[in-house]
Amino acid sequence: MIIYFTDIALSLMLILTAMVIAVQRNLLGAVMLSGIYSLLCASLFVCLDAVDVAFTEAAVGGGVATILFLGTLAQTDYEKKSRVGISWSGLFLVIICGSLLVYGLSDIPGFGLADNPVQTYLADVYLVQSQKDIAVPNLVTAVLASYRGYDTLGETTVIFTAGIAVLILLGRGKADSDTVESKES
Amino acid sequence: MVEFTILLILLSMLLALISAAIGETVYDKILAVNIFGTITVLFIAVYGFVTGRPDFLDIALVYALISFVTTIAVLKFFEYGDMGKSSTDREQDIDI
Structure with a gap:
């Protein structure tokens, strides 16, 4: 009972936050509110037992994305100048996309049912064997970190490579200024 | 008892959200976040005890x-006005 209430309350607060973000005129305020949105999302993921997803959401959405947005706003202006009217074609497109998404929702299996595809494939093996094999209390963590360990290692390598590429691209200006200084001296 | 606590935490979440929404200055919003x-x-700490798996x-610590x-970072x-300089760079700027 209380768990259902928590899920509903968090979802309603998510909708409320999205509405508040939509009407913000100050972009810094919008960035701050999107941080709140990420934290709410992470709480909801914890409620749905997806602890690893919640972890990523809090670290990327709440931490890194906020800082990246702020870095972008430091390069630009952060007050929206003119009040833009409603774009009717955009509203039409958004309504179409939303309707399609809701229509797609009618086809997904119910939450936590025993005969869902996700429960009938390898889940039994994981449930029975993981305590014996790995003895990690959280099953999702056991699957991600041990059964799919090489997959996770590959993902981490990709992200690490992307991070190095971004650092190389961003660090160029600073290296140039260093060489200029050394020439001058 | 733990259920009551999580209700109060949800209520305070809503209050913080409202204070972020109606806060006049950006500093109000930073404080709200x-x-x-x-x-x-x-919430995460208490929710573990609600579901019986703490x-x-x-x-929650992370x-x-x-x-x-x-x-x-925000402050x-x-x-x-930026986040890309080290403290030694800043001292050089002050010297110039």
């Missing part, structure tokens, strides 16, 4: 760290 991060840590306490780092942005 910081409070919201703290409430999220509390294994999520470690995650959330506390992330929230702290975000607040530091640094407001103090200096």
Whole structure:
């Protein structure tokens, strides 16, 4: 009972936050509110037992994305100048996309049912064997970190490579200024 | 008892959200986000006890760290207008 209430309350607060973000005129305020949105999302993921997803959401959405947005706003202006009217074609497109998404929702299996595809494939093996094999209390963590360990290692390598590429691209200006200084001296 | 606590935490989440929404200055919003991060840590800690599996306490600790780092970054942005300089660069700027 209380768990259902928590899920509903968090979802309603998510909708409320999205509405508040939509009407913000100050972009810094919008960035701050999107941080709140990420934290709410992470709480909801914890409620749905997806602890690893919640972890990523809090670290990327709440931490890194906020800082990246702020870095972008430091390069630009952060007050929206003119009040833009409603774009009717955009509203039409958004309504179409939303309707399609809701229509797609009618086809997904119910939450936590025993005969869902996700429960009938390898889940039994994981449930029975993981305590014996790995003895990690959280099953999702056991699957991600041990059964799919090489997959996770590959993902981490990709992200690490992307991070190095971004650092190389961003660090160029600073290296140039260093060489200029050394020439001058 | 724990159920009542989580109701109160949800209520305080809503209050922090309202204060972020109607806050006049950006500093009100920063404070609201910081409070919201703290409430999220509390929520995850208490929710583990509601479901009878308090294994999520470690995650609550990591959330506390992330929230702290975000607040530091935001305040640094407001103090200096950027986040890309080290302290030695800043001293050179002052000399010039």
